[in-house]
Amino acid sequence: MTEPIEPRVDSTLSKGLKILEKLTSVKAGMGVSELSRELDLTKSNTFRLLQTLMALGYVRREPDKSYAATLKTWQVGRSVVENLNLRTAAAEMMAYLSHETKETIYLAVRDGLNVVYIDKIESLKPIRSWNPIGGTAPIYCVGTGKAILSANYAILRDQVAPELQLFTDKTITDIEALDRDMAATQLRGYAVDTGEFRQNILSFGANIALPDGEVIGALGVSVPDVNLAEGDVEKIGALVQHAARTVSENLARL
């Protein structure tokens, strides 16, 4: 009776999901009795719920006749991530970055060895860098790309190595130089592009990650060098890093 009249909860659905959660959290399968004991349900109830979950493909019987979670839960959950509207989640911090820097802000995801810009906010200043939404850039020479690359360098290094082509006199084309740059990036927490893709356009990038650490995109700021004053590199770097971290935290709350 002490309960605050909580929101109406369909008990069947609730119990079913509890069972599913229990089964996914455990390495081996579980039997009806064990399950009912731990979740404080009747055996018959547990049994019927399990039948339903099986019919729906969320649970299967193991050879040893216990019940175990299938990969369906994972598949369903996976599509959340794939459809996750990064744009929405990042919008606020992009606005913040735009306000703070007055420069062009990008939201990028990886596609092979490129980044694709899935959103941006234009610079307010006369000199603009114009990469359209949907546009791409090589992963190893722009801020957003380098941030993402640094997070997956173990896997991607050997793939980019033979693909390093020159865009400006700043472009890193030597794999060992890239190794050093990536190491520095990981340490620093944000990536710096010193005009390696477009002449005189610097950019900065920091990763957006899911709760498990999987990097799914990056925020970036693009700045014409003439706009840069002393100390701005660190200032902007810190800003993107903070913004990207905030987005990551927002994602965790979803």
Added chain:
Amino acid sequence: MTEPIEPRVDSTLSKGLKILEKLTSVKAGMGVSELSRELDLTKSNTFRLLQTLMALGYVRREPDKSYAATLKTWQVGRSVVENLNLRTAAAEMMAYLSHETKETIYLAVRDGLNVVYIDKIESLKPIRSWNPIGGTAPIYCVGTGKAILSANYAILRDQVAPELQLFTDKTITDIEALDRDMAATQLRGYAVDTGEFRQNILSFGANIALPDGEVIGALGVSVPDVNLAEGDVEKIGALVQHAARTVSENLARL
């Protein structure tokens, strides 16, 4: 008596999961009315189910007042995969395979009569085969699947036999042809798919096993036929086989 008596399904649980699946499969949030229409439920019913899902943390309200799936589904599902930390164990050799072949690399596990791709590394080449992570394929017509199938053929043969359906003109639909192919696969040590699932996409697979010999997954390489030169079949076959064996050995050390 020929009809398998329909399994008893709790409608509440079933409907709730349907809603969840719908919400996870869609980019933007959905409203009560829209959901009820698409799933053929009454508005009140949908509304209450959504309340429940919110209370349990699976659904949240968007700023625009629509309902959307949270990351909870993903978190729950992820633990299924986590409990087999195959991904970690295989990551290194997947990178190696990617580096050696430049083609798309898959890590797959069996789920019933399908394989589910739990990780992949994209090909660098322009022509890609894109099976998403979480995607599935019939066990009897792709490289990874055939590898796994060959290891459990005694048990699975009679289950797949009535399920052999045609996907391309190369698909094996005759159980005796499959018998021969499986025998050859076991001998060879790796599986070859000659474009049996997707036209002109060949694939190769080799098993990952626990120390006791239990096969828990497979590594695979997927190659558009145009990329294949003379002798590549054996070369790639040997590569996956070596990679899968190495992963198995890593697992033994855990």
Added chain:
DNA sequence: CGAATTCGTGTCAATTAACGAAAAATGCAT
């Protein structure tokens, strides 16, 4: 700017569908 939809959210009584207890079946160890 007002009218007409469309939507989300309550209410409530009818009835369905989920429930628990207990019995039947199955499996396992001795």
Added chain:
DNA sequence: ATGCATTTTTCGTTAATTGACACGAATTCG
């Protein structure tokens, strides 16, 4: 075989889920 433990089925009861209806707010349309 015999006894214990677990899984599965059955069944009558009732509580929980349901759908129709209603209302206000928001949105669209004329």
